[in-house]
Amino acid sequence: MSSSEQVHEKVLGFLSGKSDENPFSLFAQLREFGPVISIPNPMGDPDKNAWMVTKMDEATHVLKSPKLFTVDPSSIEKGSEFRDKIVSDSDDSPDTFFTGKSMLFIDGIDHKRLRMLVSKAFTPKYMEGLRPRIQEIADELIDQVQSKGEMDLVKDYAYPLPINVISEMLGIPKSDRQNLQTWSSAIANGLGWGKQDPAVQKHLKEFGEYTKDLVAKKREHPKDDLISQLIAIEEEGERLDEEELISMITLLIFAGHETTSNLIATGSMMLFDHPEQLEQLKADLDLVPTAVEELLRFNGPSTSVGPRFAKEDLELAGQSIKKGDMLLVLVKSANRDEETFSNSDELDITRDVHRHLAFGFGMHMCLGAPLARVEGDIAFTTLLNRLPNLRLSIPPEEVNWQFSLSSQGLESLPVSF
Numbered sequence: 538m539s540s541s542e543q544v545h546e547k548v549l550g551f552l553s554g555k556s557d558e559n560p561f562s563l564f565a566q567l568r569e570f571g572p573v574i575s576i577p578n579p580m581g582d583p584d585k586n587a588w589m590v591t592k593m594d595e596a597t598h599v600l601k602s603p604k605l606f607t608v609d610p611s612s613i614e615k616g617s618e619f620r621d622k623i624v625s626d627s628d629d630s631p632d633t634f635f636t637g638k639s640m641l642f643i644d645g646i647d648h649k650r651l652r653m654l655v656s657k658a659f660t661p662k663y664m665e666g667l668r669p670r671i672q673e674i675a676d677e678l679i680d681q682v683q684s685k686g687e688m689d690l691v692k693d694y695a696y697p698l699p700i701n702v703i704s705e706m707l708g709i710p711k712s713d714r715q716n717l718q719t720w721s722s723a724i725a726n727g728l729g730w731g732k733q734d735p736a737v738q739k740h741l742k743e744f745g746e747y748t749k750d751l752v753a754k755k756r757e758h759p760k761d762d763l764i765s766q767l768i769a770i771e772e773e774g775e776r777l778d779e780e781e782l783i784s785m786i787t788l789l790i791f792a793g794h795e796t797t798s799n800l801i802a803t804g805s806m807m808l809f810d811h812p813e814q815l816e817q818l819k820a821d822l823d824l825v826p827t828a829v830e831e832l833l834r835f836n837g838p839s840t841s842v843g844p845r846f847a848k849e850d851l852e853l854a855g856q857s858i859k860k861g862d863m864l865l866v867l868v869k870s871a872n873r874d875e876e877t878f879s880n881s882d883e884l885d886i887t888r889d890v891h892r893h894l895a896f897g898f899g900m901h902m903c904l905g906a907p908l909a910r911v912e913g914d915i916a917f918t919t920l921l922n923r924l925p926n927l928r929l930s931i932p933p934e935e936v937n938w939q940f941s942l943s944s945q946g947l948e949s950l951p952v953s954f
């Protein structure tokens with residue numbers, strides 16, 4: 538096997554969740570091969586080409602050019618079964634964002650329409666209004682562990698914080714949140730390129746059924762929450778259909794906590810790995826918003842954004858891309874591009890990060906970014922303010938990384954204070 542084939546193999550292993558090798562040294566090797574490199578098709582289809590995009594300029598170009606690249610392969614002839622190959626939809630399963638009609642997998646005016654319906658609830662201004670409640674949630678979580686002198690930073694803090702925030706926004710009862718956590722992690726961990734844990738279908742079905750029931754209950758008894766507002770829009774007709782409604786709700790639940798909890802947990806781990814940066818941050822908590830951007834750049838939750846498909850034959854960084862080809866934009870690699878960031882492999886919480894791709898870019902750029910930023914700001918400030926002696930309780934090499942579809946997080950993070 539040639540050295541380039543070996544690297545491709547390793548990257549595919551990593552994306553499918555089978556490898557626990559440090560991805561950043563792999564990505565550095567990939568960037569040396571070029572900004573756009575041919576890879577074996579991760580869906581195993583030899584007739585369709587696939588490419589990895591490794592550097593900032595090319596990654597940005599792909600994400601901001603909807604005329605050339607689409608998230609929806611069914612809008613072009615080739616590659617249309619891609620999503621079915623990740624999640625095979627069964628007829629009797631209710632919709633989820635994986636199997637239904639979610640904005641993440643739609644382009645054009647339908648995407649614009651779906652995104653507009655919820656965008657008001659995710660503006661930076663609206664988020665500022667949520668700050669006091671998010672602060673209360675963070676404080677309550679610390680209150681529960683403070684006297685113990687130790688906690689699992691993932692289970693006791695990083696996970697419950699965002700799930701409680703998004704659940705309150707959507708109006709999901711407290712008693713149901715444990716189930717949401719079980720389904721979301723099982724789905725996220727059970728999926729990967731070319732990998733599908735058989736239990737995923739069961740969890741997708743339960744997640745869809747739960748959401749359908751919840752919508753039925755809220756139809757009967759509307760409350761002052763985002764789901765009730767979306768139901769009212771659906772009932773007006775024309776702007777949102779039932780399948781879109783359910784897909785939207787499952788997307789907001791799933792996207793609204795898995796990634797943010799990874800930011801808090803992985804971000805904390807990155808700070809433990811760089812004790813001088815941790816000390817600097819503790820000494821000046823006004824640096825937290827800048828530190829959050831740097832943590833997102835340095836090792837953000839998403840490895841790649843959803844695949845894009847070329848809408849026509851074109852050339853990109855000297856490579857001939859054919860209509861229907863799949864492009865995997867590796868945002869974690871682009872965020873370490875040495876031509877964009879000086880000392881790109883160094884964590885510097887004072888770095889002035891003008892642009893990074895942790896939230897994607899272009900039309901599908903993360904809708905929840907303002908919420909994630911506020912949550913990250915409050916989570917780190919509260920943690921370091923209230924637990925100034927925070928430290929890792931196990932050797933760093935014993936920390937358990939968890940690899941899943943397009944992301945990488947932590948299973949648990951024992952800390953003392």
Ligand code: HEM
Binds near residue numbers: 837841894898900906
């Ligand atoms: C640190 C936390 C987060 C990260 C790193 C993150 C990352 C991303 C990325 C990379 C995308 C683009 C996917 C693509 O282009 O294929 C995305 C889209 C999206 N995110 Fe987030 N996300 C985070 C938090 C949130 C939160 C809190 C919500 C709120 C509910 C959210 C909701 C969404 C939605 C709805 C989309 C789809 C947007 C569209 O297709 O137009 N995300 N996110």
